[in-house]
Amino acid sequence: MYCTLSIPLSCQHKHNIFLTCFTLFHVTADGTQLILVNNCRRSIWPGILGNTGKMTPKDGGFHMRSGDEVVFDVPEKWSGRLWARQNCHFNKTGQGSCDTGDCNGQLKCRGLGGKPPATVVEMTLGSSTSPLHFYDVSLVDGFNVPVSMRPVGGGTGCGVAECDVDLNICCPSALEVKVDGEVVGCKSACLAIQSAKYCCTGKFADPKTCKPTIFAHLFKAICPKAYSYAFDESSSLNRCRATRYVIIFCPPK
Numbered sequence: 001m002y003c004t005l006s007i008p009l010s011c012q013h014k015h016n017i018f019l020t021c022f023t024l025f026h027v028t029a030d031g032t033q034l035i036l037v038n039n040c041r042r043s044i045w046p047g048i049l050g051n052t053g054k055m056t057p058k059d060g061g062f063h064m065r066s067g068d069e070v071v072f073d074v075p076e077k078w079s080g081r082l083w084a085r086q087n088c089h090f091n092k093t094g095q096g097s098c099d100t101g102d103c104n105g106q107l108k109c110r111g112l113g114g115k116p117p118a119t120v121v122e123m124t125l126g127s128s129t130s131p132l133h134f135y136d137v138s139l140v141d142g143f144n145v146p147v148s149m150r151p152v153g154g155g156t157g158c159g160v161a162e163c164d165v166d167l168n169i170c171c172p173s174a175l176e177v178k179v180d181g182e183v184v185g186c187k188s189a190c191l192a193i194q195s196a197k198y199c200c201t202g203k204f205a206d207p208k209t210c211k212p213t214i215f216a217h218l219f220k221a222i223c224p225k226a227y228s229y230a231f232d233e234s235s236s237l238n239r240c241r242a243t244r245y246v247i248i249f250c251p252p253k
């Protein structure tokens, strides 16, 4: 189950635009439908990684033009992550590189993770017997593109996970990743400094000893609905029972 659809830039602010696509399809009994929307002004190349033992939808990567929408199903109990890659150039065999989120130069990530910094959408889906889905947006690996995940419909606990602000604009210079003078990503303190204290590893691998740093506080202040460091408060984790979720890159504010 899959469709793509180009949305004219002029009507991207109309959220209900994606109804035109996914109502043509119905969700399979036990799976969950993910609807990806590229609301950014430029192309992105989402990367998808199923956790160990889980399938990888759509071979783990594809191109989305500005305004494109892509819909696919994942099976029950699926868990994994997805992220945007920017400024990619691939040749006919799907090999090349991206400025951020690159998975070893492959268009189709097929089991490879993205190179940080990248804003990551994480989820652990339930099943018919254990129906809660868990999802969050994580800045633990830094930031590249604003993103949100929300259920279609709603319900108790069905919050919005998001970092909807362009953190690249307010990234401390020590954490910037630049390409041709343009800030394309903002590293997490762990990534930039690579010490146990900032990464919550070693003797800091405990919520009692690993406290948010000044950088994590900054990320949290700007994006309160995202995980900013390894032991961030669990309020950033959403729990929901919806059958469809919309993931929007560069969500409207």
Ligand SMILES: *[C@@H]1O[C@H](CO)[C@@H](O)[C@H](O)[C@H]1NC(C)=O
Binding pocket: 091, 092, 093, 095, 096
């Ligand atoms: C695509 O790029 C890869 C890596 O640079 C190269 O090895 C391969 O030959 C290229 N394929 C084509 C068809 O250009």
